[in-house]
Amino acid sequence: MEELQLYNKTYSKVLHIHSLGLALVLLVFCLPSPTSSCTEQEKDSLLRFLAELSQDSGLSASWRNVTDCCKWEGIACRQDRTVIDVLLPSKGLEGHISRSLGALTGLQHLYLSDNSLSGGLPLELLSSSSIAVIDVSFNQLSGTLHELPSSTPIRPLQVLNISSNLFAGQFPCATWKAMENLMALNFSGSIPQGVGDCSKLRVLRTGDNYLSGTLPDELFNAISLEYLSFANNDLHGVLDTANTVNLRNLTTLDLGGNRFSRKIPDYIGQLKRLEEFHLNNNNMSGELPSALSNCTNLMTIDLKSNGLSGELTNVNFSNLPNLKKLDLWSSKFTGTVPESMYSCSNLTALRLSRNNLHGQLSSRIGNLKHLSFLSLSNNKFTNITNALHILQSSKNLTALFIGHNFWGEILSQDETIDGFKNLQVLSMQGCELSGRIPVWISRAANLQMLILSDNHLTGPIPGWITSL
Ligand SMILES: *[C@@H]1O[C@H](CO)[C@@H](O)[C@H](O)[C@H]1NC(C)=O
Ligand SMILES: *[C@@H]1O[C@H](CO)[C@@H](O)[C@H](O)[C@H]1NC(C)=O
Ligand SMILES: *[C@@H]1O[C@H](CO)[C@@H](O)[C@H](O)[C@H]1NC(C)=O
Ligand SMILES: *[C@@H]1O[C@H](CO)[C@@H](O)[C@H](O)[C@H]1NC(C)=O
Ligand SMILES: *[C@@H]1O[C@H](CO)[C@@H](O)[C@H](O)[C@H]1NC(C)=O
Ligand SMILES: *[C@@H]1O[C@H](CO)[C@@H](O)[C@H](O)[C@H]1NC(C)=O
Ligand SMILES: *[C@@H]1O[C@H](CO)[C@@H](O)[C@H](O)[C@H]1NC(C)=O
Numbered sequence: 001m002e003e004l005q006l007y008n009k010t011y012s013k014v015l016h017i018h019s020l021g022l023a024l025v026l027l028v029f030c031l032p033s034p035t036s037s038c039t040e041q042e043k044d045s046l047l048r049f050l051a052e053l054s055q056d057s058g059l060s061a062s063w064r065n066v067t068d069c070c071k072w073e074g075i076a077c078r079q080d081r082t083v084i085d086v087l088l089p090s091k092g093l094e095g096h097i098s099r100s101l102g103a104l105t106g107l108q109h110l111y112l113s114d115n116s117l118s119g120g121l122p123l124e125l126l127s128s129s130s131i132a133v134i135d136v137s138f139n140q141l142s143g144t145l146h147e148l149p150s151s152t153p154i155r156p157l158q159v160l161n162i163s164s165n166l167f168a169g170q171f172p173c174a175t176w177k178a179m180e181n182l183m184a185l186n187f188s189g190s191i192p193q194g195v196g197d198c199s200k201l202r203v204l205r206t207g208d209n210y211l212s213g214t215l216p217d218e219l220f221n222a223i224s225l226e227y228l229s230f231a232n233n234d235l236h237g238v239l240d241t242a243n244t245v246n247l248r249n250l251t252t253l254d255l256g257g258n259r260f261s262r263k264i265p266d267y268i269g270q271l272k273r274l275e276e277f278h279l280n281n282n283n284m285s286g287e288l289p290s291a292l293s294n295c296t297n298l299m300t301i302d303l304k305s306n307g308l309s310g311e312l313t314n315v316n317f318s319n320l321p322n323l324k325k326l327d328l329w330s331s332k333f334t335g336t337v338p339e340s341m342y343s344c345s346n347l348t349a350l351r352l353s354r355n356n357l358h359g360q361l362s363s364r365i366g367n368l369k370h371l372s373f374l375s376l377s378n379n380k381f382t383n384i385t386n387a388l389h390i391l392q393s394s395k396n397l398t399a400l401f402i403g404h405n406f407w408g409e410i411l412s413q414d415e416t417i418d419g420f421k422n423l424q425v426l427s428m429q430g431c432e433l434s435g436r437i438p439v440w441i442s443r444a445a446n447l448q449m450l451i452l453s454d455n456h457l458t459g460p461i462p463g464w465i466t467s468l
Contacts (some may be wrong), residue, residue: 037068038081041103046075046083048100055094055116082106089135090114097136099124107131113161114138121145121162127152135161142166187211191230196221207231207254215239220246231278232257239263245270252276256302259283264308269294278302280327288312293319304329304351311335312357318343329375330354342367349373353401356380361387366394375401377427384433385412388440392419403429403451411435411457420444427451437462444468 043065050056050063062073070077076085083104093115101110102124110125113135120143125134127148134157145167148155167187187209195204196218204222207229214237215230226249236259250271256278264284268277269291277295280302287310292301299322309332317323317340324346333355341350342364348371358380365371371394381387384406391400400423411433417440420426426444429451436459441450447468 036081038070038077038083042083043069045098045100045103046072046086049086049098052098052100053093053095055092057092059088059091059093078106085109085111087111088115093117095119097122097125097141101125102128105130109133111135112139117141119143121167123148126157126160127155128157130156132156133159135159136165137161137163139165142168144168191216191219191235195219200224202249203227205229206233209233211235213237220244223247223249225250226273227252229254230258231255234258236260239265244268247271248273250274251297254278255282256280257282262286264289264292264303266291268292271295273297275322276300279306280304282306284308286310288314290314290316293317296320296322298323300325302327303331306331309333311338312341313338315340317341320344321346323347324370325349327351328355333357337362339364345369347371351375352379353377354379358382361390363390365390368394370396372396373399375399376405377401377430378404380407381405382407382409384409384428384431385414388412388417389414392417395419396422398422399425401425401427403427403431403454406431406433408432408434411438411455412440413438415439418443421446423447425449425451428455430454432456434458437465439464442467 046063046069047065050060053059059073063069069075069083070081074086074088074091075083076087078084084106086101086107087109089111090113093112095117096119097112097117099122101107102122107128107130110131110133114137117136117139118141121136121141123146125131126146141162142165168189187206189211190213191211196216201222202224204225205227208231211230211233213235215235223246225247228247228250229252231254235255239260245267248271251273253271253274254276257280259282260279261283263286264279266289268289272295274295275297277298277300281304284303284306285308288308293316296319298320301323302325304327312333313335315338317338321344323344325348327349329351331354335357336359337352337357339362342362345367347368350371350373353375356379360383361381374397381402384402387402387406391397397420409431411428413435421444423444424446426447426449430453433455435457437452437457439462441447442462442464445468
């Protein structure tokens, strides 16, 4: 696409020139031009790259010295025949990445992902003054990432994807200082020392790796960080590092899928720009800090699958008007659903299942006009008649899980229940409910999954069930 745009740009320039003088255009196009093919030097750089492959998967059939290298498989050039793209993902290439690619002075995009390349990533590529994207993910590259001399001016590199390789060692911080946006890394070992010195780093995503150890204090010196994700690693420790408050620009904090323990600290309330907060699948315990109410920009809170306990009323949800997703699945929360939660009128997904919550549903749940997913199962809620009367007015509900509540109640046969028009999944299993399969279910015309198992329902399976 980008190539096409570049081509179009150049082409429209030519048209413009055309309007200025046909003669000039004729001159450009009719005379044999020295730039009708890529330069010998560029050809030579590419052929050196080819020569360092031990398996080129047939590339040499197209990469022949006698032809214009702009026409070679996987190569794209600008109109002036400068090589700008080397696009060779998933080609079955083996061998080393030649440093000669660094001599392509116009190269912008280098895509070599999903091959079997080994050896190191040449310094010449990282220090290139033209390359914007390097994607060498899913190879077997190894060694350490080289440190650029500290005198290196700001490089244009925007995307560096080295995930799923075998790199090890230190995180060469000086190298990244000059770089705009660190997109993807796949490391093992501990969180690299020096990362905190990256005062310009805005995005740090190192999810799905094998990082172990604790969060280093100096990480919190990376004051420009907006997006910090260490999700799905093997990190542990407590989150009591008060200097987290340095990260005032943080909008996403994702520490899900690790082994962090103890309380969610109060200082979380100082991250006022926070929009996404994930601490799911850890070993957190204690109560929710009321300071969470200060993060008024929160859109997602995912704390599922921890040992968190206490009452949800600790948090004043009225202060979180942007909240879209709240997931507290599989915790130890007690008490009732706080009234303040019903003022989160942007909620689309609410999961409170597998807790010890009790009480009846509040009619104010009807305020949640956008609510599409609601799971309350495995709690101690009561009065299913009341719940169904209230929820029928939640017009956008597509999935409703209320099973393992309403112990031993009678399933409402109330003919006036008429709603659930968009409901696709309805689960009321494991409630020991008695009564018949009620006719109001027949009006939920979009239902695709109805789960009524583990109850004491009696009577026939109604004929209308086939019309759903
Ligand atoms: C390609 O051709 C040029 C000119 O004929 C020659 O100088 C160069 O050595 C050749 N390169 C390779 C790798 O064969
Ligand atoms: C590598 O990471 C970049 C930036 O996150 C992403 O755009 C690209 O799709 C990734 N490459 C692969 C092969 O997944
Ligand atoms: C990181 O590398 C490991 C091992 O090579 C791999 O299993 C995992 O999928 C990689 N993660 C990503 C996000 O590529
Ligand atoms: C979970 O945290 C508790 C302290 O709150 C600790 O005793 C326990 O060892 C931790 N479990 C794991 C698996 O880390
Ligand atoms: C919760 O916040 C709202 C809005 O800021 C406020 O009006 C209300 O008094 C607060 N409730 C409590 C219990 O602090
Ligand atoms: C309800 O769902 C429909 C279809 O998904 C969507 O277009 C609409 O905006 C939703 N309404 C609200 C209030 O969220
Ligand atoms: C259950 O809800 C219904 C309908 O809202 C109400 O009339 C009834 O009194 C409630 N039952 C109990 C035990 O609170």
